[in-house]
Amino acid sequence: MAPTQSQQRAVEIANGNLFDVFGNYDAISRREAIKSLYHEDCIAYEPYGVIFKGHDAIDKHVQEILDNNVDCEFKMVGPVKQMQNLVFIAWTFGPKGKKVAMEGTNHIVIEDGKVKVLSGVMKGTDHILVEDGKIKVLYGLVGDQADIKM
Numbered sequence: 001m002a003p004t005q006s007q008q009r010a011v012e013i014a015n016g017n018l019f020d021v022f023g024n025y026d027a028i029s030r031r032e033a034i035k036s037l038y039h040e041d042c043i044a045y046e047p048y049g050v051i052f053k054g055h056d057a058i059d060k061h062v063q064e065i066l067d068n069n070v071d072c073e074f075k076m077v078g079p080v081k082q083m084q085n086l087v088f089i090a091w092t093f094g095p096k097g098k099k100v101a102m103e104g105t106n107h108i109v110i111e112d113g114k115v116k117v118l119s120g121v122m123k124g125t126d127h128i129l130v131e132d133g134k135i136k137v138l139y140g141l142v143g144d145q146a147d148i149k150m
Contacts (some may be wrong), residue, residue: 005083009113013037014080014089017106017115021058023074025066034059037115047104071096077103085110091120122146 020033034055044052044061052061066072077090087108094101102122109117 009083010087010110011080013110013113013115014087014106014108015076017108017118018076018089018091020073022062022065024062026061027059030062031055031059038118039111039114039116042115042118044120046120069093072101075100102134 005150016033016037021030021037024030024033028100038055038058040055041053042055042058046061047050050061052058072097076084077092081088087110088105089108090103090105092100092103104120104122107119107121108115
């Protein structure tokens with residue numbers, strides 16, 4: 001199965017998601033980024049079972065994260081990786097210039113050049129996609145990148 005978008009677009013989406021949406025303290029430009037990067041019915045799965053659907057819910061959730069983490073920033077760890085319509089970007093998050101507070105990887109499903117599904121996975125966990133009550137795909141994290149599809 002060939003990628004549904006170029007590697008360049010995959011990198012743009014991954015970086016935009018991390019820096020223009022989740023790392024963007026400016027609400028107006030963040031909202032514009034959400035509209036340009038995500039499908040209106042995009043679903044975002046955050047660690048520990050938190051699920052958000054649509055632009056408004058994602059924007060509200062990001063604002064809450066940023067309000068509770070003033071002066072924190074995301075940093076990319078390694079290159080953006082792509083497998084067909086799946087894109088992975090590893091990141092760290094924490095106070096600017098201080099010790100990293102969290103590490104994780106975003107798993108992004110791209111459809112028609114925009115994010116359809118976003119899943120944030122904390123370092124040290126696996127990511128399982130379930131459909132109709134059965135495991136459809138299992139991704140294991142190796143180091144800081146999603147390298148294995150089982």
